[in-house]
Amino acid sequence: MNSLPLFHRIDGKRVVVLGVGEAAEAKRRIIRRAGGICVSEHEAHHASLGFVVIDDDREAEAAAMRLRMKGLIVNVTDKPALCDFTVPSLIDRDPVLIAVGTGGASAGLAKMLRLRLERMLPQGLGRLASALGAARAAIRSRYPTAADRRRALDNALGEGGALDPLVEHGEGAVDRWLAGKVERPDSGVHEFTLQSGDPDDLTLRQARLLGSADYVVHDPAVPEAVLVRARADAQRIGGNEMPEIGEEEIAIVLRLPK
Known part of the structure; x- marks a missing residue:
């Protein structure tokens, strides 16, 4: 991973967009959709973000340099080497926003992944998020x-x-959940012998339990690529020592095949 995904609030803020044509207009549309105000280079001193949509390499590089000298971080369309940040393909279920990026390697791949994920996510996902917030x-x-x-x-x-x-959940789903019985059927200790050190070989159940475990006990040789599938705040224990777990806690034991 060579980029840190961030969500940058631009509602009511100026954003510089340099360039003409459909690609530049597409950038302006998405900025306005997020509440930003598109401005020219003359107002760069009021902005923190800049987009350069210029085909000519030398002109694009010069424009990006000018904006950086004014303190902006810059995206240059179709020129990843000139970018301080890249723009992901977006799934919008306001307030849920899912970004699919490839670090500028392939916008087409990001787009197709977004389209596949779009079909999986219910339209009411944003409503669920808002209800949880409320x-x-x-x-x-x-x-x-x-x-x-x-x-x-x-x-x-x-x-x-x-x-x-x-x-898809109807209205009142969160209220019904709060009024219901509390259960955590996966609590306890779950021990797995992994097929390999490749995270793609995790079963759906293993991946799901890793994502909710409180403790991950693992062979020292289990690779980081597998361990990062666990929650970031899960306690990792390398070796055989088992922790004392609470009644509703989950511990996962990961072993590699001998």
Whole structure:
């Protein structure tokens, strides 16, 4: 990974766009869609982002240099080597925003991945996110500690859960979940012998449990590419020592084949 994905708020802010033609207009449309104000180079001193949509390599490089000298970070269309940042292909389920990027390697690949993912995601995903945001105080009241909240949300939002994000939910789904019985059927210890050190060989169940585990106990030789599939805040334990886990906690034990 050579880029850090970030969501940059531009609502009400000026963004410089240099260039003419359909590609430049496409950039202006997406900036306006995000609430940004498209301006010329003359107003660059008011901006922090700049887009250069110029075909000629030398002209594009010169324009990018001018904007950088004014303190902007710059994207140059179809010229990854000149870019401070790249623009991903977007799936918009406001307020859920999913970005698919390839670091400038292939916009076409990012687009096709986006189209495939679009078909998987229900239109009501944004409504679910907004309802969870509105219920933040109620969730904190029912689940007072951060650990309790995380476990409850992991269970509800997991595959087949009461708030599974890949399933269309009607109005009031979050309220119904808060009023229901709390369950975490995957709690306990789960031990797996991996097929290999390739994360693509993880089964769906292994990948799902890794994504919600509180503890990951693993052979020292299990590669980082597999371990990063776990939650970032999961406790990693290299070796055979088993932690003491709570009643509703999940521990995953990963072994490599001998």
